[in-house]
Amino acid sequence: MILTGLHHIHSLFIIHRDLKPNNILIGKNGIIKIADFGLARGIGEKMTPQAITRWYRPPELLLGSNCYGVSVDLWSVGCIFAELLLRVPLFAGESDLEQLNLIFKVLGVKDDIKVFESLPGFMDSKEEKE
Structure with missing residues (x-):
């Protein structure tokens, strides 16, 4: 039902941008x-x-992107579904950097890191990690 509702929202050309268990x-x-x-x-x-x-925020937003679409809502729903199965949040970072590290620990990091270099927060997060 969540996906059906999200499909309806997206068919109206709306991005929710704050899907989380408290909003379901x-x-x-x-x-x-x-x-x-x-x-x-x-x-x-x-x-x-x-x-x-x-x-529930996807990596591209954690890295500062301001160019995105409905996929950000789908990422959030995936995190909600994982939380329903695990009974705890899948990625419970205390900071944006920790959140990215938790995501990359589970999903891995793309070999071509250059994809991320164009995102505003990439160099900041890289320097903090070193």
Whole structure:
């Protein structure tokens, strides 16, 4: 049901930008609803990297990208599904750098690191790690 609701939102050209368990509501009849559209933006609108609660934020936003689409919501839903299975958050970083490290520890780092070099926060995170 979450994916059906997300498909509907995306079909209206809206990116939620803050999907997390607290924004998924279950009614008495078992119907799931997506709540809190305070950070939502229309596709094509100016975006900011400071969207989405850290534990559900994709790597490109953690690295400062402000050019993204509906895939950020799909990443968040994947994190929510993992949390439902594990009963704990999949990536529970205390900082953006720790969050990236947790993600890369589980998913690995792409061999061609140059992909990340164009993202605003990459050099900062690289220097902090060294």
